[in-house]
Amino acid sequence: MIGETLSILNSWIKDFGMLSEGWRAGILIFMLVFATATAAFIASRVIVALENKFSATRNLWDDALLHAARTPVVAFIWLQGVYWAAEVAHHFSDAEIFKANGTLLQIGFVWVLVWALLRLVKEAEKILVSPMKMRKPMDYTTVNAISKLLRAVVIITAVLTALQTLGFSISGVLAFGGVGGIAVGFAAKDLLANFFGGFIIHLDRPFKVGDWVRSPDRNIEGTVEHIGWRLTTIRTFDQRPLYVPNAAFTTIAVENPSRMFNRRISETIGIRYADINSMKQIVDDIRDMLKNHEEIDLDRTLIVNFLAYGPSSLDIMVYTFTKTTQWVRFHEIKEDVLLKISEIIESHGAEIAFPTRTLHLPEGVKVSGDNHEQSALEPASKDGRGQDSGTQAEKQNDSSR
Structure with missing residues (x-):
């Protein structure tokens, strides 16, 4: 069909008798390229108009199909137009490069089809994970994994088809892959x-x-x-x-x-030993405060108890869970809880303990500033200058000798 059309156009232009064969070939190629560009522009405008029309419908998949097909359709029109232009050039020339027109057209068609399928998979992925388009959007990780798998299947199929088109035996390629896969597996473990x-x-x-x-x-x-x-x-x-x-x-x-359900507040708060009479009431008030706190989850474990006699404090265990799992919000709630516990302790006249140590000195030991004097515990008396009298006598005997 293409050959008959070219013969008619060529004979029609030749009848003018003014153009050489080269000029006739150039005019025909120009006309084909111009017609291809016009057809590609019209196809693009038509698809855009269809996209705008179908975007008003509730069906999302027609939008995805049109958006995925728009650019590949334009590419296919250009591919077909360039093929026809190459056929015209081949009609006027016997160059070896033009003999591969059919093979290149088939590979180009496979490439355009793969491009369209990959775009369609990508558009479907966007729809399935979008909370704006789906009532129950799918998990992004799962959809992304399926999308990658589909793209891999499409690409592998396209590569095998292209190899078959170029004259390679698929069975030979698969056999080579089976034998070489063992070596590749060891090398790329x-x-x-x-x-x-x-x-x-x-x-x-x-x-x-x-x-x-x-x-x-x-x-x-x-x-x-x-x-x-x-x-x-x-x-x-x-x-x-x-x-x-x-x-x-x-x-x-x-x-x-x-994926946690709550965040935990786990604190040990100590009060002074002098405030042991207020311990029961303090513990009860802290427990009531947590039960009435709007940010504390009462469906989880809540423990407020007198825990232990610490080295320098009476320890109270506070163990509860917040409703929020947000890191910043959790610390705001924890700050509020700790400040309210401090207010409860102060309201009972008690104080939060801090590490202290009590030193008991035996009788007769007197501590005055930085000078430590022993009176009853020292066996030897001292003279007015603070020296042992026995020691002073020994020094005198030594000097007399």
């Missing part, structure tokens, strides 16, 4: 370990993007930013990026504080 570690993370979901995680086994703590197939990116609290190989998560314990 760490890479494969990280890959399967990422697969386990997506399967078990011990954490997801945005969670605060930490490991008691390693110096790992921060917010998860990205879960890849080889690395997991964690942003530490001092805003440094931490890249952890996924294989590490299969051998260490990981704590996910983001």
